[in-house]
Amino acid sequence: MVIRARWGQTAHKGEARGAMKLTGAQALIKSLEREGVEVVFGLPGGAILPVYDPIIDSSIRHILVRHEQGAGHAAEGYAQVTGRPGVAIVTSGPGATNIVTALADAYMDSVPIVVITGQVATSSIGTDAFQEVDTTGITASVTKHNWLVTDANDIARVVAEAFHVATTGRPGPVLIDFPKDVANATIDYVEPTVLDLPGYHPAGEPTPDEVTAAYALLRDARRPVLYVGGGVLKANAAHELARLVELTGIPVVTTLMARGAFPDSHELHLGMPGMHGNFAAVTALQHSDLLVSLGARFDDRVTGRVEDFATGARVIHVDIDRAELGKVRRADVPIAADCRLAISAMNAHLERAPLAPGPERIGEWLSRCKDWKTRFPYTYDGAGDRAPGGIGRIKPQFVVEELRRLTPRDTILVSGVGQHQMWAAQHWGFEEPRSWVNSGGLGTMGFAVPAALGAKVGHPEKMVWAVDGDGCFQMTAQELVTATAEQIPIKVAILNNAYLGMVRQWQHMFYEQRYSEVYLSADLPDYVLWAEAMGCVGIRVTDPKDVAAAIERANGINDRPVVIDFRTDAMEQVFPMVPSGASNDEILVHPSQADQPR
Amino acid sequence: MTPTALNRAVQTRHHLVSARVENKAGVLLRVAGLFSRRGYNIISLAVAPTDDERFSRISIVVAVESNLLQQVIDQLDKLVNVVEISELDPGEANTAELLLVTVNAGIDTDAGLRGLAEATGAVVVEKTETQTMLRLVAEPALLDDFEQRLRSYQISELQRTGAVALPKLGGTS
Ligand SMILES: Cc1ncc(C[n+]2csc(CCOP(=O)(O)OP(=O)(O)O)c2C)c(N)n1
Ligand SMILES: [Mg+2]
Numbered sequence: 001m002v003i004r005a006r007w008g009q010t011a012h013k014g015e016a017r018g019a020m021k022l023t024g025a026q027a028l029i030k031s032l033e034r035e036g037v038e039v040v041f042g043l044p045g046g047a048i049l050p051v052y053d054p055i056i057d058s059s060i061r062h063i064l065v066r067h068e069q070g071a072g073h074a075a076e077g078y079a080q081v082t083g084r085p086g087v088a089i090v091t092s093g094p095g096a097t098n099i100v101t102a103l104a105d106a107y108m109d110s111v112p113i114v115v116i117t118g119q120v121a122t123s124s125i126g127t128d129a130f131q132e133v134d135t136t137g138i139t140a141s142v143t144k145h146n147w148l149v150t151d152a153n154d155i156a157r158v159v160a161e162a163f164h165v166a167t168t169g170r171p172g173p174v175l176i177d178f179p180k181d182v183a184n185a186t187i188d189y190v191e192p193t194v195l196d197l198p199g200y201h202p203a204g205e206p207t208p209d210e211v212t213a214a215y216a217l218l219r220d221a222r223r224p225v226l227y228v229g230g231g232v233l234k235a236n237a238a239h240e241l242a243r244l245v246e247l248t249g250i251p252v253v254t255t256l257m258a259r260g261a262f263p264d265s266h267e268l269h270l271g272m273p274g275m276h277g278n279f280a281a282v283t284a285l286q287h288s289d290l291l292v293s294l295g296a297r298f299d300d301r302v303t304g305r306v307e308d309f310a311t312g313a314r315v316i317h318v319d320i321d322r323a324e325l326g327k328v329r330r331a332d333v334p335i336a337a338d339c340r341l342a343i344s345a346m347n348a349h350l351e352r353a354p355l356a357p358g359p360e361r362i363g364e365w366l367s368r369c370k371d372w373k374t375r376f377p378y379t380y381d382g383a384g385d386r387a388p389g390g391i392g393r394i395k396p397q398f399v400v401e402e403l404r405r406l407t408p409r410d411t412i413l414v415s416g417v418g419q420h421q422m423w424a425a426q427h428w429g430f431e432e433p434r435s436w437v438n439s440g441g442l443g444t445m446g447f448a449v450p451a452a453l454g455a456k457v458g459h460p461e462k463m464v465w466a467v468d469g470d471g472c473f474q475m476t477a478q479e480l481v482t483a484t485a486e487q488i489p490i491k492v493a494i495l496n497n498a499y500l501g502m503v504r505q506w507q508h509m510f511y512e513q514r515y516s517e518v519y520l521s522a523d524l525p526d527y528v529l530w531a532e533a534m535g536c537v538g539i540r541v542t543d544p545k546d547v548a549a550a551i552e553r554a555n556g557i558n559d560r561p562v563v564i565d566f567r568t569d570a571m572e573q574v575f576p577m578v579p580s581g582a583s584n585d586e587i588l589v590h591p592s593q594a595d596q597p598r
Numbered sequence: 599m600t601p602t603a604l605n606r607a608v609q610t611r612h613h614l615v616s617a618r619v620e621n622k623a624g625v626l627l628r629v630a631g632l633f634s635r636r637g638y639n640i641i642s643l644a645v646a647p648t649d650d651e652r653f654s655r656i657s658i659v660v661a662v663e664s665n666l667l668q669q670v671i672d673q674l675d676k677l678v679n680v681v682e683i684s685e686l687d688p689g690e691a692n693t694a695e696l697l698l699v700t701v702n703a704g705i706d707t708d709a710g711l712r713g714l715a716e717a718t719g720a721v722v723v724e725k726t727e728t729q730t731m732l733r734l735v736a737e738p739a740l741l742d743d744f745e746q747r748l749r750s751y752q753i754s755e756l757q758r759t760g761a762v763a764l765p766k767l768g769g770t771s
Binding site for chain 1: 627628652668669673675679681
């Protein structure tokens with residue numbers, strides 16, 4: 001929308017302004033500046049060389065990553081915490097293929113990033129030239145859209161279209177493939193005045209009929225749940241959501257992608273649904289008679305076996321992406337609209353025609369939810385104890401809880417993928433939107449370090465902690481070199497359980513404890529030495545009693561990154577758990593809760 | 599697939615999807631990709647520019663359950679280059695396809711072939727004493743029948759274009 005406003009201004013100025021001679025590469029950088037880009041993450045190479053020359057003279061800060069996947073995840077981290085598009089620039093061939101994982105990740109999690117790839121000269125395309133790959137072909141299925149620029153006169157327009165497509169509607173990654181001869185061509189640069197996107201019509205407001213239909217279901221429901229997904233954060237609708245809860249008194253669940261959209265401390269918050277979600281959240285969805293899905297997509301990790309998911313529930317489904325409506329679950333009231341506008345419209349209706357107060361209308365349901373919530377909290381052996389576990393057996397959940405206790409409220413938490421990710425999502429206690437960055441849809445190991453770097457660049461004033469796994473850390477740790485070199489003081493807590501823990505957990509539960517290829521060793525590599533070699537402060541913690549002191553020491557270091565190697569209990573499992581493909585009713589709880597009546 | 603099987607399939611599981619798309623490189627890849635990732639086989643595909651050179655029309659016949667088709671259509675509609683998309687109900691659309699065939703028989707000497715051409719309206723494109731090339735434009739089902747009736751001849755080459763369609767006059771879509 002900001003872009004639209006800016007468009008409005010340039011539309012009339014553009015004509016008056018005389019054309020200026022620029023190279024294609026200069027036009028590209030100028031177009032990025034015009035979009036308000038402040039920082040790009042990248043790594044040069046042959047085909048993108050012309051673009052790197054004008055970067056020297058640009059106001060844009062370039063951060064030189066050590067691997068292009070890192071550039072992509074950093075752009076994602078930046079975008080997730082700021083709400084502005086992240087930008088990455090890489091070369092052709094291997095540079096382009098290295099960033100495909102990040103594109104796929106951003107596509108799954110609807111993160112707006114703009115990736116610019118160098119390409120061989122147009123005359124060489126299709127000849128198997130050095131470092132040539134069919135980048136637009138390879139990335140077609142993991143981008144919202146991509147462009148191959150064949151005429152330098154198109155650059156300004158394509159960049160404007162790319163930013164518009166990435167940031168409007170359902171956000172997502174876009175890619176501009178930029179051949180070397182196009183970058184070297186000289187053109188008369190003219191600011192673009194029109195977007196040429198005849199097939200692109202992002203949804204906006206709900207219709208009055210849709211709002212009325214939703215209202216009727218809200219009014220009549222006796223066991224309603226607000227099923228809140230990442231779309232609420234993307235639409236910046238946390239404020240409107242809070243009002244909706246006030247007006248309806250309906251309990252809330254927030255998905256892995258929506259942690260922070262509603263305060264965990266709120267009494268109506270039942271927590272996270274899904275495979276490793278709170279018992280109360282999972283069970284409330286199962287028993288509900290109305291699911292109000294707001295920017296969520298009925299992911300298989302949330303629904304469990306779809307046929308058994310919330311079988312008695314009617315569905316209001318709000319999503320800006322029409323293709324999500326009815327994809328997994330038929331909606332009684334499908335609403336293709338922006339979440340903020342849709343929730344606001346519902347709120348306005350509810351203000352005109354207030355519902356009976358929650359306790360009167362749905363009191364019985366609220367007490368059932370509360371009962372589940374109090375009887376089945378997240379727990380682990382030694383929970384509540386100030387230092388559970390023995391030497392070398394630090395409880396990973398305890399580390400997350402201590403981190404939360406000892407860091408500022410607005411700290412940004414980033415995670416990798418695995419057990420540590422689930423413990424982070426469970427035990428942190430999110431209070432603010434955009435304070436949680438993780439790889440939800442793709443589950444990309446190695447996401448944390450580069451994404452934390454991007455998040456810290458986006459919010460240098462906030463503390464940024466990554467909770468990472470030992471396996472994940474080994475995939476992208478090199479970006480700590482970037483962090484040191486560029487003075488981006490992120491902090492990394494490795495929950496070092498010496499295993500590909502999540503895979504081990506599945507082998508433990510579903511493969512008769514036959515542990516195939518999951519052991520990593522706690523000492524190889526030596527994470528402290530490695531951290532120091534990368535210019536970070538490295539700290540090792542083996543005794544639970546030292547956890548807090550180590551965190552406090554890390555919190556006090558602001559001139560370089562810090563890595564803490566927490567030696568955690570490898571036997572620890574993530575509970576609750578809905579086994580893959582099972583019904584949510586078959587949720588396994590922590591052994592200490594197993595005898596509780598459900 | 600035998601023609602009769604094809605006929606049956608047309609009624610049950612074959613759908614014709616018609617999309618107006620931007621006339622740009624890569625559009626076909628994206629459209630086809632949404633079918634192939636699900637393992638749906640495209641039965642036929644016809645692409646040509648429309649009266650407005652900025653746009654092309656893609657006509658796709660695909661074998662898929664109706665409820666799944668809506669999903670694909672929604673996702674196709676999401677593609678930035680797809681301007682408009684609809685499923686054409688065979689009952690509410692006029693469908694046509696072109697078939698070219700070379701049979702190893704001279705039409706001047708073979709009364710049967712002559713009769714078949716006359717009965718179906720197939721046009722003689724070229725002929726020699728021993729070979730005949732025929733062209734027929736008709737509904738796909740009629741082309742299937744024509745193909746079947748040609749079976750008693752030795753077919754040297756046969757080529758079909760894939761169906762295209764427009765909504766019937768005064769129709770709702
Ligand atoms: C790139 C990639 N490869 C493989 C996987 C499969 N996988 C999911 S979690 C996991 C283990 C992660 O190990 P670690 O980082 O040590 O985290 P832990 O589960 O031990 O906390 C693996 C291998 C993945 N998600 N991503
Ligand atoms: Mg591990």
